[in-house]
Amino acid sequence: MAPKKKGVVEKPILLGRPGNNLKSGIVGLANVGKSTFFQAITRCPLGNPANYPFATIEPEEARVIVPSERFDKLCQLYKPKSEVPAYMTLYDIAGLTKGAHSGEGLGNNFLANIRAVDSIFQVVRCFEDSDIIHINDEVNPAADLEIIHDELRLKDIEFATKHLEGVEKLVKRGGQSLEVKKAKEEVELIKRIIQLLEDGGRIANQKWTQKEVETINSMFLLTAKPCIYLINLSERDYVRKKNKHLLKIKEWVDKFSPGDLIVPISVCLEEKLANMASDEERDAYTKEIGAASALPKIITAMRSKLDLISFFTGGPDEVREWTIRRFYTAPQAAGTIHTDLEKTFILAQVIKYNDLIELGDENSVKSAGKLLQKGKDYFVEDGDILYVKAADGKAR
Numbered sequence: 001m002a003p004k005k006k007g008v009v010e011k012p013i014l015l016g017r018p019g020n021n022l023k024s025g026i027v028g029l030a031n032v033g034k035s036t037f038f039q040a041i042t043r044c045p046l047g048n049p050a051n052y053p054f055a056t057i058e059p060e061e062a063r064v065i066v067p068s069e070r071f072d073k074l075c076q077l078y079k080p081k082s083e084v085p086a087y088m089t090l091y092d093i094a095g096l097t098k099g100a101h102s103g104e105g106l107g108n109n110f111l112a113n114i115r116a117v118d119s120i121f122q123v124v125r126c127f128e129d130s131d132i133i134h135i136n137d138e139v140n141p142a143a144d145l146e147i148i149h150d151e152l153r154l155k156d157i158e159f160a161t162k163h164l165e166g167v168e169k170l171v172k173r174g175g176q177s178l179e180v181k182k183a184k185e186e187v188e189l190i191k192r193i194i195q196l197l198e199d200g201g202r203i204a205n206q207k208w209t210q211k212e213v214e215t216i217n218s219m220f221l222l223t224a225k226p227c228i229y230l231i232n233l234s235e236r237d238y239v240r241k242k243n244k245h246l247l248k249i250k251e252w253v254d255k256f257s258p259g260d261l262i263v264p265i266s267v268c269l270e271e272k273l274a275n276m277a278s279d280e281e282r283d284a285y286t287k288e289i290g291a292a293s294a295l296p297k298i299i300t301a302m303r304s305k306l307d308l309i310s311f312f313t314g315g316p317d318e319v320r321e322w323t324i325r326r327f328y329t330a331p332q333a334a335g336t337i338h339t340d341l342e343k344t345f346i347l348a349q350v351i352k353y354n355d356l357i358e359l360g361d362e363n364s365v366k367s368a369g370k371l372l373q374k375g376k377d378y379f380v381e382d383g384d385i386l387y388v389k390a391a392d393g394k395a396r
Contacts (some may be wrong), residue, residue: 011327013213014307015224017118022306023089025117029144030095032125033232033267038092040270041295041324062088066303069295070353070383071321074314084320086297086310087383091117111155115220120227120308122148125246127234141245142252143177150347151257152222163219176380186215205258220268231251231264238266239291261301265294309382324380333380334388344391346375353383
């Protein structure tokens with residue numbers, strides 16, 4: 001085997017599904033504000049925000065534009081004929097009930113739909129409203145968090161146990177082959193995973209080796225998905241940044257989902273803003289109440305959780321923001337523009353976003369010696385502006 005090139009960084013295996021067309025699911029108990037949040041963030045009439053459990057049966061899907069100051073500035077700079085921002089795909093998933101892991105309520109649908117997404121926005125109800133039924137007859141966010149946490153863990157224990165049975169059959173064959181040796185290591189890992197889940201832990205909140213991540217990714221576990229907790233407050237509590245449940249929620253997340261983000265949101269406020277006629281009206285109202293929409297933060301935070309970054313292509317015809325996973329090489333990034341560009345990739349000319357904004361135009365970047373030539377082993381960085389040269393043509 002040829003020695004590795006000095007200074008070359010190996011591409012790590014990221015937890016989760018490969019690729020950059022990743023999807024986020026909105027989950028929670030019934031009647032916590034999921035569908036209303038979905039409508040507000042996507043600005044579309046999909047979803048079914050009704051005042052009874054299981055109003056949503058099949059998951060609704062929509063795309064939401066990723067807020068990007070860099071994209072806006074590049075459009076101002078290039079003044080292109082076409083502007084194409086980045087998007088995130090969201091799913092509004094049916095509400096869960098206790099016992100979902102064993103098929104109670106719409107449990108089988110709920111868990112199958114979660115398994116199909118790559119990350120979770122978990123909506124937690126922290127508002128009182130006698131007109132909106134709470135499925136457990138009381139607003140108790142910590143108890144709600146516990147229900148979903150337990151259902152996902154219990155289903156993962158079921159998945160992991162079945163996976164373990166299959167790997168143990170291979171080990172029982174015996175022998176000293178590499179396949180058997182690998183199976184023995186996998187058995188020990190799966191047993192650790194099951195113990196972690198039984199102790200109340202989540203896969204996504206632990207540190208794993210690259211070899212372990214490879215095995216975990218093959219198991220499609222529910223608790224391996226990154227999660228952001230959306231704390232749904234009344235407009236009044238959101239504006240004043242106070243709610244009696246917030247401390248208990250933080251304590252719960254610190255214990256069972258350490259490191260995961262808690263984002264306060266008022267779904268009723270977001271719905272009100274979404275229904276306003278213009279940006280000017282929205283800006284005037286948020287200025288009046290002294291609180292801004294939480295939606296931009298929510299979208300960008302989830303992209304970060306999924307290890308998603310952006311690169312740009314720009315010119316007078318089009319400015320486009322492309323989404324890729326972190327540690328994509330230049331040929332892989334080129335492949336998101338067109339698959340042929342990855343196969344016939346020669347090199348990428350790279351302009352750093354800050355250099356372009358500081359110097360004002362591409363010619364000034366070139367004159368300053370800051371137009372970079374990058375080859376096949378270059379990991380594209382967040383904010384790079386690419387000009388790809390390939391054997392069958394060019395793309396920018």
